[in-house]
Amino acid sequence: MTAPAFDFDRLIDRRALPSEKWGRYAGRDVLPLWVADMDFAAPPAVIDALRRRIDHGVFGYTDAWPSLVEAVVDGLQRDHGWTIRPDWLVWLPGVVAGFNLACAIAGEPGDGVLTATPVYPPFLTAPANTGRVLQRVELVLREGRWQWDWDALEATCTPSTRMLLLCSPHNPVGRVFDEDELRRLADFAERHDLLVCSDEIHCGLVLDASRPHRPLAALDEAGARRTITLMAPSKTWNIPALYCAFAVIPDAALRRRYRHAMRGVVPHVNVLGMVAAEAAYRDGDAWRQALLAYLRGNRDRVVEAIAALPGLAMTVPEATYLAWIDCRDMMAARGVNDPAAFFETAGVGLSDGAAFGAPGFLRLNFGCPRATLDQALARMARALED
CATH class of the missing domain: 3.40.640.10 (Type I PLP-dependent aspartate aminotransferase-like (Major domain))
Structure with missing residues (x-):
């Protein structure tokens, strides 16, 4: 039997309805990769x-x-x-x-x-x-x-x-x-x-x-x-x-x-x-297994991208759709006091590590369509090239 196909690449406009994740940056060109909810539709079986x-x-x-x-x-x-x-x-x-x-x-x-x-x-x-x-x-x-x-x-x-x-x-x-x-x-x-x-x-x-x-x-x-x-x-x-x-x-x-x-x-x-x-x-397990395969691909993209950015570092997430990024070297090298504000100015909304008890870190949510993730990673790269 052929496994059902689920479209995690589909871009769903979450700005059209009230949303904590996207509403934080209403009217601004900021991609929200902060709060821990994903930008994917719920499984068809659930709907x-x-x-x-x-x-x-x-x-x-x-x-x-x-x-x-x-x-x-x-x-x-x-x-x-x-x-x-x-x-x-x-x-x-x-x-x-x-x-x-x-x-x-x-x-x-x-x-x-x-x-x-x-x-x-x-x-x-x-x-x-x-x-x-x-x-x-x-x-x-x-x-x-x-x-x-x-x-x-x-x-x-x-x-x-x-x-x-x-x-x-x-x-x-x-x-x-x-x-x-x-x-x-x-x-x-x-x-x-x-x-x-x-x-x-x-x-x-x-x-x-x-x-x-x-x-x-x-x-x-x-x-x-x-x-x-x-x-x-x-x-x-x-x-x-x-x-x-x-x-x-x-x-x-x-x-x-x-x-x-x-x-x-x-x-x-x-x-x-x-x-x-x-x-x-x-x-919902067939959907979950397809989701995990997609998230692994997103995780690998994030790991590769962060490794190439000066002053940033992260470990490989073994679970969740969250990347924990160490920005302390970047902050020291560039005189940046607030890494969340730095990347928000570049158009990427991330969670400030200070709220987790760890100033100098950021949390990135990669539970989103790959096009959104790639665009966000490109914006982060450009911010560090300037």
């Missing part, structure tokens, strides 16, 4: 499922239904070899709400939440949102890969630390953590009696086939009992504004605490988001 549900015409309050739960359970088994029970699932409108809730049940106000930077910006604000204290350890670059500084991790953990907040696969550095790294993290959490909240929203976007994503909670039962795993179809199938995510919490007591913290705070999940989630996990 067809949404049309059928909309045609029904009634949108009353709805809880997760059996075929949705089955699609997620089957999807985690198929994609990650992780066998979960349906009652482990807690439905959420998004993973950001999910890890803020985790902070809220981690110890008491004033206790510590430990995470590794650079990291997705809401990680840095979630502890304070719930009266906890952010504790940061820096990832280090060794042998072309961002890695854990194990000595620093131990030194940063204090008697008041109550939770490890993990991003896996990692945003923005693009790492797929090896199983030995994950086991070492699980051992660290057990020795210090830490709750673990693992944001694994990019788990469906592994670009390096030799490094499959392994959920931390799938390693063993002891680690699973202290872990809240957050996932969503939003990044993989490009449906972030449909607001549907879930936590996988194997331990019943921890799950009860988590659900209790949700009361009166977390709204029902969007019914269209749940419809899209079922279609994505059940019928």
